[in-house]
Amino acid sequence: MIRKHAVSALLLATLLAQGIITYRSREWRETRRGAEQASRAVQLALLDSATVPWLHVQGGDSVSLSSLRGPYRDVAFLAYSNHCQWCDSIAATWQRDLALQSTVTRVVLVTMTPDSLARRYARAKGWKADVIAIDSARATLLERAMVARTPWITVIDAAGHRRADMHGANLRELLVGRGE
DSSP states (O other), X not given: OHHHHHHHHHHHHXXXXXXXXXXXXXXXXXXXXXXXXXXXXXXXXXHHHOOOOEEEBTTSOEEEHHHHHTTOSEEEEEEOOTXXXXXXXXXXXHHHHXXXXXXXXXXXXXXXXXXXXXXXXXXXXXXXXXXXXXXXXXXXXXXXXXXXXXXXXXXXXXXXXXXXXXEGGGHHHHHHSSOO
């Protein structure tokens, strides 16, 4: 019984130290900032430790990373949502940057928005890249982590590991300035 309380106390102390929870007025309250940081840390750890062999797309199919990659070294997944105000604000930048040609990175738009809406939104924004609509019912934690933030870029290398993770505003840097 004492060991059980010691483990609980250690867990509580760790959560307090990392700012995930705070003590106020004799009640425990989860802070939004701490929860978001912890959630993102879990997502990044998941992306770091796992590989992406395929994506579950809407319509019941799966697309392999190797078929997406083709002759390119990496695949850059640009996560977006048609409900994201930041995606709207970055749309013109992505339109300009997607016109750039990279010899080593293939760019694919990825979302959990229903397929027809996702394609219509990308077309309306002038984004010239393939669109993959992840099937939310079959999505793995890894697929959910890839689209958890928008606009966001996750670069997966030939081995299926995360090579880069950055804000969507950095697309030009990714395609032009990363030593390619």
